[in-house]
Amino acid sequence: MLKTNLNCPICNSSTHLDAKYDTWEVLRCNMCSHAFSANISKKPDEIYDANYFAKNWFLFPNLKLFRTIESTICKEYGLGARIHDLGCGNGNLLDYLNKKGYRNLYGSDIVSYLLPGLEKQINFQQIDALNIKDKNKYDVAISIANIEHLSDINSYMENITKILVPGGIAIIYTINENALIYSIAKIMRKFGFAFAARQLFDPHHVNHFNKRSLTQLAKKHEYQVISLKTINYPLKSTDVFLNSLLLRTLVLTGIFFINLVSSFFKSEISQLLVIRTKD
Numbered sequence: 001m002l003k004t005n006l007n008c009p010i011c012n013s014s015t016h017l018d019a020k021y022d023t024w025e026v027l028r029c030n031m032c033s034h035a036f037s038a039n040i041s042k043k044p045d046e047i048y049d050a051n052y053f054a055k056n057w058f059l060f061p062n063l064k065l066f067r068t069i070e071s072t073i074c075k076e077y078g079l080g081a082r083i084h085d086l087g088c089g090n091g092n093l094l095d096y097l098n099k100k101g102y103r104n105l106y107g108s109d110i111v112s113y114l115l116p117g118l119e120k121q122i123n124f125q126q127i128d129a130l131n132i133k134d135k136n137k138y139d140v141a142i143s144i145a146n147i148e149h150l151s152d153i154n155s156y157m158e159n160i161t162k163i164l165v166p167g168g169i170a171i172i173y174t175i176n177e178n179a180l181i182y183s184i185a186k187i188m189r190k191f192g193f194a195f196a197a198r199q200l201f202d203p204h205h206v207n208h209f210n211k212r213s214l215t216q217l218a219k220k221h222e223y224q225v226i227s228l229k230t231i232n233y234p235l236k237s238t239d240v241f242l243n244s245l246l247l248r249t250l251v252l253t254g255i256f257f258i259n260l261v262s263s264f265f266k267s268e269i270s271q272l273l274v275i276r277t278k279d
């Protein structure tokens with residue numbers, strides 16, 4: 001495998017090897033502490049296999065997250081908001097917004113598997129977010145659990161800016177590598193129990209954002225930060241890839257307590273950033 005010396009995709013500073021797994025490495029920026037995966041030899045079809053889309057994450061949407069997003073949009077633009085959900089998946093969020101009375105709803109994704117009947121309620125195009133050449137401009141661009149999967153995060157941010165009206169808002173939801181569960185997984189890995197770190201740092205996530213690095217990326221692209229919140233997944237949306245029922249139950253019980261403690265210390269597993277483009 002070719003050894004690469006990669007700089008940080010956010011601040012371009014030098015990096016060091018943070019952790020080495022069998023088919024990938026995690027590098028960390030010496031300046032902004034952003035972590036990202038590199039030298040990945042795991043094949044894409046092993047990363048995105050059939051199991052990927054049959055996860056609890058898709059079956060049980062995070063309604064608390066949807067409510068937070070909806071109230072942000074409502075406060076800024078009301079029901080007339082023109083909204084584009086990038087990487088909308090099965091359209092869970094657009095379906096939720098449609099039921100709340102929003103009518104200017106657009107979605108795009110590289111795959112097409114919208115909830116039955118939803119294609120009549122929204123405008124959908126099957127396209128990679130980096131290739132959107134949309135003449136429409138939107139008040140709100142939403143990106144849920146996408147940006148951590150992409151290597152070219154700077155082009156992605158540029159494309160979000162392009163589809164927004166001046167002063168429009170982007171709502172970006174991604175992982176929070178400052179979370180308590182990441183710290184516990186990293187400690188467990190040092191003691192030889194790597195399954196949690198392997199799952200959290202699996203190369204389907206290329207960029208492992210912490211609060212500082214996500215905010216820094218937004219500022220680099222000349223956005224103004226409106227708010228940053230940390231959020232947990234509901235337990236039933238949580239996927240644990242272990243075959244033994246006993247082990248899975250034990251891990252889920254552990255996650256239940258980690259969720260409790262992390263919500264107290266604001267170190268939840270994911271973060272929701274709301275930012276505004278220049279007028």
Ligand SMILES: [Zn+2]
Nearest residue numbers: 008011029032
């Ligand atoms: Zn950096």
